[in-house]
């Protein structure tokens with residue numbers, strides 16, 4: 001008799017899509033007919049962040065792993081040549097030759113990398129060390145610049161450091177949840193389900209307020225929806241502040257002991273009367289008053305935000321304006337309350353920890369700080385002075401450098417900028433001027449590959465080990481449980497190999513991803529994001545852990561919330577109340593372009609669709625991109641439902657099918673970001689968008705451009 005097979009152990013990992021960071025369990029489904037093992041997915045009930053819940057993207061991720069992969073390095077000298085396969089040996093030789101020539105000629109400033117919040121922390125860490133340490137170029141930026149950079153700048157300016165202070169349990173403990181600039185139902189669905197469950201159980205005792213120019217699946221569940229004009233959030237929040245003062249609802253002892261800058265804020269709020277604010281935001285005054293009343297009523301108020309806040313030319317001020325409300329009412333650092341950014345990508349948080357933006361170094365350090373530079377140089381094993389003092393080029397500055405012919409090599413990894421960057425036509429022209437564009441990608445045929453010279457096949461999630469951190473600061477180990485296809489390699493291993501070949505053998509000789517993580521963890525001791533007690537071994541044995549997790553912390557002993565003692569990470573220990581007057585949109589509507597286009601997401605699709613375009617269930621759910629137009633605007637522009645329309649901005653035009661809906665504010669239209677040039681139904685929304693960005697965070701205003709419509 002054959003012995004019964006033990007059921008295979010599932011692999012456990014964090015979902016590789018959104019920043020909720022749900023735990024997944026993947027089991028090999030034995031199918032003799034299939035060439036490669038198939039995997040079935042379900043929620044991991046033991047994962048504390050998601051308790052077994054998943055959404056459609058997580059549930060279908062296994063269907064995306066094998067299709068359409070890049071399997072071998074490909075090279076072409078010129079963009080009008082076809083790609084030819086080259087082995088890794090030649091690929092590395094080319095990179096070494098070009099990098100050495102640049103270092104000897106123009107210098108390190110002519111090298112740049114644009115990475116991603118979809119890197120594992122290990123990929124991110126080694127890429128940073130390679131650029132900022134070995135090459136002496138701080139020109140390492142990531143797509144978090146388009147995503148969380150305003151949250152990073154806002155937390156740092158207001159609280160003294162990056163780091164979301166809250167945790168998911170706060171969703172169960174708040175009496176009032178303010179959802180501002182987030183379509184949580186579609187973009188952070190498992191958290192939204194958690195809110196819905198409370199709503200069903202507690203009814204009006206639990207209040208949900210949504211601030212969004214569109215009525216969305218999120219606002220459908222809200223007690224109050226404030227459909228503000230795009231770009232008027234700071235004014236709205238000043239109006240709430242005004243009413244809190246008027247009603248005597250401030251926590252004066254908290255303000256006196258734990259904050260600074262109250263005087264200026266009071267003056268600013270005083271100027272923004274409810275009548276003025278309601279008019280500017282395009283809402284009724286009684287709704288503004290209701291929000292202020294509910295804030296005052298709430299024993300615990302929680303604010304959740306995402307791209308409607310961050311992607312703005314005043315994104316950092318929007319974040320600080322949210323934090324201000326929490327500080328003046330003492331709604332921070334205790335259960336159920338606080339300002340809580342919903343992270344977009346699965347490991348944008350990890351990226352911030354390892355210093356994955358052009359101005360940062362690992363452990364929430366800054367390149368501008370001489371002490372931080374010397375600490376990191378020592379830990380990395382580079383001579384003093386190796387790390388440059390000036391912040392590197394942010395991604396848009398990298399594009400401008402290519403336009404001027406100042407970049408010799410632009411290395412893009414785990415992002416698809418020829419769909420996701422603003423001013424796409426300009427980006428394309430700039431890339432054409434760069435002598436060597438390198439792309440590390442898991443999939444074949446992306447829009448960015450069309451403008452690259454060297455394609456490096458990446459092993460992706462499930463094929464390489466490493467960690468990710470989700471929005472509530474919880475770190476999950478993602479093991480390698482599948483073979484990478486062909487010659488695909490983990491990104492971190494490629495960066496390390498290149499470092500060794502450039503002569504930095506000692507600094508880049510890692511035995512494993514676990515060794516990379518151990519080196520990083522050692523750099524975080526005593527920092528806000530202290531993970532010095534974490535290791536791949538501990539995470540494998542005890543499961544996901546929240547940071548701070550200093551050396552010696554018992555498993556499960558990480559901290560759920562930051563700033564419980566109300567000592568903030570500023571020099572004085574006080575949080576800063578920042579009085580910033582509303583500026584509005586960088587490109588307001590005008591006679592020629594009378595509408596505001598906003599661009600966002602659909603529930604089933606992931607960004608540039610390299611994965612989700614291949615999932616039948618998702619394609620069925622979202623077959624095409626739709627232009628949402630209010631009936632008044634449709635009438636004015638002669639558009640009918642289901643017909644095609646041309647959307648034109650100062651930068652170009654795209655065509656899309658019209659969906660007439662009263663769900664969107666008059667004067668505002670919406671397109672999804674997903675359908676790039678390689679899709680059959682291409683609708684390149686970002687050809688229309690502009691690159692004007694927030695001064696503090698350098699995050700472009702990807703949520704608003706002035707457009708007009710034409711029927712076609």
Ligand SMILES: Nc1nc2c(c(=O)[nH]1)N[C@H]1C(S)=C(S)[C@@H](COP(=O)(O)OP(=O)(O)OC[C@H]3O[C@@H](n4cnc5c(=O)[nH]c(N)nc54)[C@H](O)[C@@H]3O)O[C@H]1N2
Pocket residue numbers: 018019147180181182183184186187188211212213214216229230231232233306307308309343344345598599600601602603604605606607703
């Ligand atoms: N299904 C799905 N989920 C995802 C992703 C995905 O691609 N698909 N991507 C992940 C990533 S990286 C991110 S960053 C998040 C993004 O998550 P979200 O930010 O929730 O998603 P978006 O659709 O980009 O934008 C949210 C809302 O902002 C509103 N908005 C536009 N302008 C303004 C404004 O001026 N003020 C306010 N208050 N609101 C405004 C829009 O109408 C939109 O409904 O989603 C993550 N989750």
Ligand SMILES: Nc1nc2c(c(=O)[nH]1)N[C@H]1C(S)=C(S)[C@@H](COP(=O)(O)OP(=O)(O)OC[C@H]3O[C@@H](n4cnc5c(=O)[nH]c(N)nc54)[C@H](O)[C@@H]3O)O[C@H]1N2
Pocket residue numbers: 116118119143144146147148307311344345413414415416417419420421422440441442443446458459460461491599600601606607608609610611673685686689702703
């Ligand atoms: N107008 C407008 N524009 C936007 C936004 C918006 O709301 N409005 N949102 C912005 C935001 S918040 C974001 S986050 C960006 C997202 O935009 P992108 O980062 O461009 O989108 P993705 O499709 O997620 O790109 C990730 C790429 O990495 C590849 N990949 C996956 N795993 C790996 C891996 O392990 N290694 C490597 N090397 N490659 C891998 C995928 O195949 C894919 O091509 O878009 C931004 N652009």
Ligand code: SF4
Pocket residue numbers: 015016017018019020021022050053054055056057058059188189190191
């Ligand atoms: S909510 Fe986000 S993390 Fe959770 S399964 Fe869906 S995409 Fe994955």
Ligand SMILES: [Mo]
Pocket residue numbers: 146147148344345
């Ligand atoms: Mo994002």
